[in-house]
Amino acid sequence: MFGALVRWFKALGYLLTGQMDSARRVIDANPHVVRAKYDQIVREKISQIQIYKQAVAGLIAQQETKIATVKRLTEDVQQLERLKAGALAKAKQTVERLQASGKSKEAIHTDEDYKKCLAAYNDFSSTLGEKQERIAENERDVEGYRKTIGEHKVQLQQLLRDVEKVKAEASDAVADIITAKQERDLADTLAGIAKDGSAEELQRLRQMRQELRAEARVSKEMAGTDVKAQEAEFLDYARRTAASTEFDALLGMEEKKEAAPPAAEKSSALPE
DSSP states (O other), rough: HHHHHHHHHHHHHHHHHHHHHHHHHHHTHHHHHHHHHHHHHHHHHHHHHHHHHHHHHHHHHHHHHHHHOOOOOOOOHHHHHHHHHHHHHHHHHHHHHHTTTOHHHHHHHOOHHHHHHHHHHHHHHHHHHHHHHHHHHHHHHHHHHHHHHHHHHHHHHHHHHHHHHHHHHHHHHHOOOOHHHHHHHHHHHHTOOOOOHHHHHHHHHHHHHHHHHHHHHHHHHHHTHHHHHHHHHHHHHHHHHHHEEEEEHTTTOOOOOOOOOOOOOOOOOOOO
């Protein structure tokens, strides 16, 4: 008993599922539904493209930041090159002055001015090297961003072309569905396996006309209009006949009446 009940519920579920699938198929084949679905797909693709554009814009911003950093570091390098050249020139002057005063090489190396120039020169050289390394690193990053952004731009263009293709496909799909439905309905009608809605509507209109005519005829009969119409017809005929006879008489065309036969003479003889 329980197993039979379970099977019954399963069968009912299959029936409902089949009916829902059938109804969904009919709805999905509706041209307006198809158009709406394509429009939804287009909106989703455009939304994804917008997100993609924002990501590419972020990469472009990073690239521009790197370019600005390279520009700033390049200016720093140029300044350090000038400072380095100035420290070297000051050191040369110091050495020349000390040599002119008879100082030995060891004494020159221990001179305070010389050591200041050397420290400045070394510091400028070290800083210059670090900034040049940073410039090289940022330039590599800029080049990497350039390639990546270029690839993403190509991808974006492809996505935009895909959207245009989907839009064109939507119009073609709707046209194909409408055409296919019309061809199917026509073929089914010719084959006699489909109900022609227009034929049914025509039949209903014809039936309604017949019913209205019958109702009008019954109403006329009940109101006596038919009898009155016949009487009017008879009177009109009588008037036309009388007028025609009178006209013929005026023209001397009236038919003469045949003389009545003489009456048999009455016998005067009395019965015997």
